[in-house]
Amino acid sequence: MSEFRYCKLAKEWTLFAPERLKRPKDLNNKKDIYLGEIIHDKCPFDLEREEFTPHEIARVSQDGKWKCRVVPNLYNALSIDIPFQSTRDSFFEKSSGFGAHEVVIETPNHDKQIWNYDFNDLINYFTILQSRVINLKNDDRLAYLSIFKNQGEDAGASMSHSHSQIMGLPFLPKKIKENVEYQKEYFETHNRALFDDILYEELNYEKNIIAQNSEFVLYCPYASQFAFEVKIVSKKKLASLSEFNKSDLSALCDITKEYFSKFYAALGDISFNMIINNAPYKDYDVNTKNYFRFNIEIKPRIYKEAGFEQNTDININVILPETAAKIYKESR
Ligand SMILES: [Zn+2]
Incomplete structure (x- = not known):
């Protein structure tokens, strides 16, 4: 037990x-x-x-x-x-x-x-x-x-x-609770979802974008914690897989397929963690999609976390996201 x-x-x-x-x-x-x-x-x-x-x-x-x-x-x-x-x-x-x-x-x-x-x-x-x-x-x-x-x-x-x-x-992990509260507060202050603003800025910045379709953006986050880390984020107001219709699912499969063919071409058979982030059940309602975006994080495990990371929660990443994005873009 x-x-x-x-x-x-x-x-x-x-x-x-x-x-x-x-x-x-x-x-x-x-x-x-x-x-x-x-x-x-x-x-x-x-x-x-x-x-x-x-x-x-x-x-x-x-x-x-x-x-x-x-x-x-x-x-x-x-x-x-x-x-x-x-x-x-x-x-x-x-x-x-x-x-x-x-x-x-x-x-x-x-x-x-x-x-x-x-x-x-x-x-x-x-x-x-x-x-x-x-x-x-x-x-x-x-x-x-x-x-x-x-x-x-x-x-x-x-x-x-x-x-x-x-x-x-049966409860929200502390990290999730703090993050959701932060996204809620951001929406209350700016009347925009934090993720929408991040996507807007990443698309403007351009260098970290690997691919996009009508519904999703695939990119290496500006402050990626892991080498070759990517996010797939919904452009539409979708907070959870439970809200997806057939065409949302289809667009998600297209971009996921594109990512993993690039992943294998660029990195080969290496270890990774994939996390599929839906809005928590707790306090989920019609307003959740205002501040929360469905997203997927993929974190390749090329370099090991060590004492500094465990001590400070600050990761040392040896690959800039713009370099990783360029390598992904050229890999097919
Ligand atoms: Zn088997």
Whole structure:
């Protein structure tokens, strides 16, 4: 059973999840190892290996076969079946590990990575994510969904089969809460969304823009924290995947496909984290789209964070965004 413990010094929770220790590792397509013991010869995310995952939550099928599935994380750090309870622990405070923890198996093909996806693969992926954002919103115990993809060992992935994760939390992480409040205040002062102003200035500045279509801009942020970091940001007033219509999804797939073909041409098979930022469930209403923009962050893990970064939260980036954008633009 996992639990959150509150750090009074950092004013933030830590999630303790001992179950995660038992996760299998199959990177480099080696046999799955379960604390040194072989459990499967084959990957549990493959076609016709469905019995090795917990009961299915959602799927996208074509021609009678699944193309994308969502299942509970077998090595879950959070559990949806327990109540969210906060308790005093003498001077300290802890909470039960309530929350959602799901795995999105993006493709039945073990060897297909995101840079190999065609338009149809990406439509399936974003459609199933959209269905989870809409469905989990009905659980009013959840305040926030963290949707992310860890690709490669340096990004924290333990399985090579292409997948993403969804974690639903009963509270807003401090970083998210502060950022959303800041964007709200910006809107109240300027009557414009902060992201709209950033996009306007980045488009004027031009050097960091890699590509754009009618609905999205792909660029290396002016103050990128990571080498070759990019953002994909909605130009329209969209705050969450739940608001996307078919043509929004289609434009998102186009720009994502364009990015990952450039990513692979420029950087090859390297580790990265992809974070899909939707407006939090907490306080979400018709006004949210005034100040919050749906966006995707992709952070390649080329250089490791070290002591200075951990001490100060200031990243040292050895590649200027205009250099990274130029390399991306020339890569195809
Ligand atoms: Zn597989």
